[in-house]
Amino acid sequence: MKIGNGGTVKSQHGVLPVPTPATMEILKNYPVVLTDVPYELTTPTGAAIVKALSQGMLTMEKIKVSAIGYGAGGREIEQMPNLLRILIGELEPNYNADEIVSIETNIDDMNSEIYPYVIEKLIAAGAHDAFLVPIIMKKGRPGILLSVLVERAKIERILGIIFSETTTIGVRIQPVERKKLPRSSKQVKTTFGIITVKVVVIEGKEHVRVEFEECKRIASEKNIPLAEVYRILERELNT
8 A cells, every 4th residue: 555655634633744643553564655745645544444355465466357446636746646546356266376496407427326316315405396307408418307496595405415416517596486276284084094184275165185105104004005095085085
């Protein structure tokens, strides 16, 4: 929300500074932008309505606009048109978002038996994901593209592993934005006892997904084929 900054406004209690004390009190803990407009852009009533009905500011959310309204004030403001625009619409499904980095390198001179060990170390060091893609490099040589997704705070740790465990002498680092479905874990009762499952939310509806490690444990303990464990659990949890 943009608010005026500087100047004064007259009230029944005398002359008050802009923004007025009541407006600032209402907008505590709400994101505001101070402008160079020396007039009252936001009244206490307007601030109360916005703060009570809104859930914060839009950033990169998608919105389907269904109606648009305009209002105009009588004061001439040099810095900007004295207009108010209101959009009414529906937000598209919301996703959790964060920014990580992608670290990539091309390798064509390393023993292929080493790659699984490198991937294992990268994951253990905190990488969100690490994977290999076969590629054709310069002079027609076959090679491997090693890609790692990781938080910025762990870049140096990941680089240490890549440079010490592989034959590469350089990497590419790029920022990557992720969109994720809201998810959580919970314990549920099944034919095989209490197990931990993953819960994801798609368009407001919960979907339960079994975890590989839990299925692997059950298959080993019960001496049942892993595929059969999956079938039984998915039938029980999604009916």
